[in-house]
Amino acid sequence: MTLDHFQLQQLWWVLLSLVGALLLAMTFVQGGQTLLWTTTRGEQERTLVVNALGRKWELTFTLLVLFGGAFFAAFPRFYAVSFGGAYWLWMLILITFVLQGVSFEFRNKAGNLFGPRGYEGFLFLNGSLGLLALGAAVGTLFTGGSFVIDGSGRMSWGTPLHGLEALLTPYNVILGLALVLTARVLGALYLIQAIEAPNLTERLRESAWKNLLAALPLILFLLLRWHGMTGYGYAADGAIVAVAGKYLDNLIALGLFGIGFAAIGLALLAGGTGMARFTPVRGGVWLAAAGALLFGLALFLVCGLNETAFYPSLLDPAASLTIRNASSSRYTLAVMAWAALSVPLILGYVAYVWRLMGARPLVADEVKNDPHHSY
């Protein structure tokens, strides 16, 4: 079976959407980081939470790196335009993730320069500001960026803020906040499942529910705002033009993969959290994370498929990036598609190890008894 260039471009948008959605589901690590100071009582609980999150942070981090790498390989023009143009926004995101990268390992070690509270602060920063900025960056896939591209392919950015202007657009900020709150829901649910500490669990159940109640209106706003919101897409003559209500059209046009995934996703997210709040079940996180995954898929698919510009240019609509004009060559996409056949295998061993390591929940004694191999 051979796929033509456009089929491969669509396949790669779907794969990228999947990575983005997995990343969204895995932001429970960041969400958990923001609960560190508010939901725990005392050093022992805090250390327990850090250790539970610390067993998973690298997976989330690796998904972020994969998201970047796959964009680079499949849609290099986006990589060039967004990273090179929205420079400060991405720098802000990167710096908070660099800080996160060392914080779990360094937090509890003698001589670590910033003290445990310092590293907990870095973790909070990553989970709050870092995720807010990442959400805003995802928001620019809908709201666009200020770039033009000249005949030789060189891109120039139109604002001196170099990407920070994304944080001044309400839509992006609301998406960022929704991401932070959803991550907190997922973080609380993950910790309920991963840790055995009754008092803490009660607080986490409460916290998950409250954060869900705060997140839902924002998420609904993001969807309702699509009514009448301008997107960009290909006209019949091949030009890229503004289309009113483009994203809502896409949501409906994509059917199960659009409005279906979004609705099921939200229902699962709410259902999983409700289970955690109103029943003694500990596994609500699985439902909620699956919900976040489906919702994330719908979000990414809506902004790239159906002849839509996934990164509109605010200065020159014709320069807007679509999966057709931003992609790699057919050969490269095909090579990468072969490489992507390894994804089920990777998911398989990740899941196997996850199950093996999580066979019993983490308890305070395990962390205390092995101070040399804990965070």
Add this chain to the structure above:
Amino acid sequence: MMEAFDPAAVGWARAQFALTAMYHWMFVPLTLGLSCLLAFFETFYFRTGNPEWKRITRFWMRLFAVNFAIGIATGLILEFQFGTNWSHYSWMVGDIFGAPLAIEVLFAFFLEATFFAVMFFGWERVSPRFHLFSTWMVAIGSSLSALWILVANAWMQHPVGMTFNPDLARFEMQDIGALITSPAAVTHFLHATSSSFVLSALFVLSVCSWYLLKGRHPRLAVRSILVASVFGLLSSLLVILSGDQAAYDAARFQPMKLAAMEGLYQGEQPAGLVVFGLLNPDKQPGDDRPTFRHPLHLPFLLSLLANHRLDSFVPGIDDLLYGNPEQGIEGVAEKMARGREALAFLSRYRQARQHGDAEAAALNLEAFRQIEDRLGFAYLNHPEEAVPHVPTLFYGFHVMVALGFLFPLIFLLYLALAYRGRLSRHRWLLRFGLLLVPLGFAASQLGWVVTEMGRQPWAIQNILPVHVAQSSLAATTVQSTFFIFLALLTLLFIAELRIMLNQIRIGPEEEKR
């Protein structure tokens, strides 16, 4: 307001790349080598059941973990930096360069991320067999990640397997097999990993020397030294073999780099090697001044090194810069002229396409294809730009090579004395052993300095100069992030160093009685 292309920004963008790459490379070699040593130690434990090996494994694992975390964190910047600071590069060659990076994440990073958690936290949660398996997976994952990133870097040194797409003004991949099996990629991978193994063995020697000087943990120290010096010795041989191959590759793919590494201005047949000498600071390409003061010169050796033939011609900087018709070498000025012709054909091709003139388009495209390999030279402003900074390359290369030959002798000495149980009596050696970490890092970092500085002015050899590859950013913007990263990485490095020293001071866990 559009921010224009700023020539001053390229210096800062390069400085930032160098800064982040060099910090990243403070941690990566240890990750590569220690992960193998951990796998060896744990294999011994698994085979013998001797708890001392478990204690050794767990001790080095703790140091590994500290180093691993910061290695991951610094690597993130490097990946995204290609987009943020080298955005035109990302567009021009993303079709080729992005693939190995993405494959690296898929095939290597997930292995590392998944199995690191088992290796570090899984002692009581998985079977000993699965734990050992995980430790090996971390080691294999680390080396796989090195493989893919070095395939990418080797491609920048010796671009193969691609073609220029005149409609999109970018390069596109044609043959990923050519990227992976490129001789430059194979050599690069072997040299970078084996030298990293050496560095991690030196690290083990240094730490254990300190323990022996202090009379602490002698059993752990001697056993660790035995394993590390065998590992280091074997790796050193691979370093020398692959280093020889790297010089041979440079002669074929980057002759200017080799000439600068050797301080060779006028080509020679046969060419001798300057083992050491002081460069004449007034020497310029094309003049008659002597290159060296007090050179120690060995005849024939450079011919042998560069071409594996004793009587062969090795071109110097002047030959490559000004041309040498006798040897069939085209000068840079001519290449620039051809490059500008190629650019003119390209722009006429695109105009013809716009006007729907298929015939003119085809003619101009064909003319372009004849000389397209000179296209990159069109962007140079004057020929002398094509010469990299000779002192950096010459001294950097020579110090690296000298250290590369010193290390196997040290491993041999440590191995012999540790084997006979006499190491503690030679306190001078143990004291010298404390210097092995800085010396190892010096050699390792200089290797990258020579590799990357030797490619200047190119981001991709002969294809894309750095000033074209960069993003359209103001110099002040890039300058700001340079200083932000300088502060951030330095602070984190200090923290890492202090944690490492503390962990070493604390030492292994108590023996269980």
